[in-house]
Amino acid sequence: MTISKPYLLFRLVPTMRCNRRCSYCFVPGEERASHSTMFDVHPPSEWVAAMQNFSQYAVEFYCWGGEPFLLDGTYETVKGWTGFDHVLGGNRLDTNMAFADKIAERCPTNKVKLNCSWHPQYDSLAEITRKVRLLAGLDMVGMLNFVASPYNLETLDSRYGMSIDDLVAHFDGIGVFVNVAADFAIVNGTDPTSYSDYKRLLLGYTCEEDWRQLRCEKTASLCDANAHFFTVHHNGDLTPCLSSTVCGSFFEGALTFPEATVCANDCPSIVAYPFRHDNPFPFRQHLLEYVRRNREHRVTKCSLTSPLA
């Protein structure tokens, strides 16, 4: 009889530094300029070795920032971690694609599924297509993210004569899903009635249940995050979701699981909300699952739950 190992998802921020300055970025400028990195205290070799402390688990990792691939240590760490049998496939790293060629060269692995952002301000359509093709050829692309900001939509139309549907079809042609993300400047902290047409547009690309989670329209829910989902800090401290109480150490292989909780916090991240009990989403390989259900949504355009209020 095969006994499956308990599942852990480690969330890391290699750095909040970013080489780009997109107008719609959700990270404040001062944080993007921060110089702190996960390799300041422990070098990549120590990060790689310490993953073996968790070999009794089935592990996924998720890196965001900032731009994780600004750091040489990220390539070495990704290469090392994905070489371990207990590290599963589907590990998500968010990238602005500036370093696509280096990723392909230094840490090619189909255990990584990149959340690739296209920022038309920096990459032409031809250039981002080349980069996505390169990484898709290595089975490393989870999805291409496109923020439906006024600048991006205008650029898509005036520079390339394309609609969002054209963009989706363009990348469908190479097997890559385009996520059409809401511009936070339009949807965050504003009255939803002020963007009802925009919402209708985006619901053509994103299913209603994901939309509700992304916009924090949910009430409190029992959540399994404390049993699986931990932030790894630069010194190796482990903390559960949205708590600063240290419950373990990456470098010592220690982990004490906090009690399951009912959480009333906003939970707008696709990596986090599958742990909640108020939606049917699997939490393993969350990015691939997000892509799968939203591909399906675009075909059926039907809701997973009741219609939006």
Ligand code: SF4
């Ligand atoms: S509901 Fe979301 S924010 Fe709250 S603990 Fe669970 S994953 Fe974290």
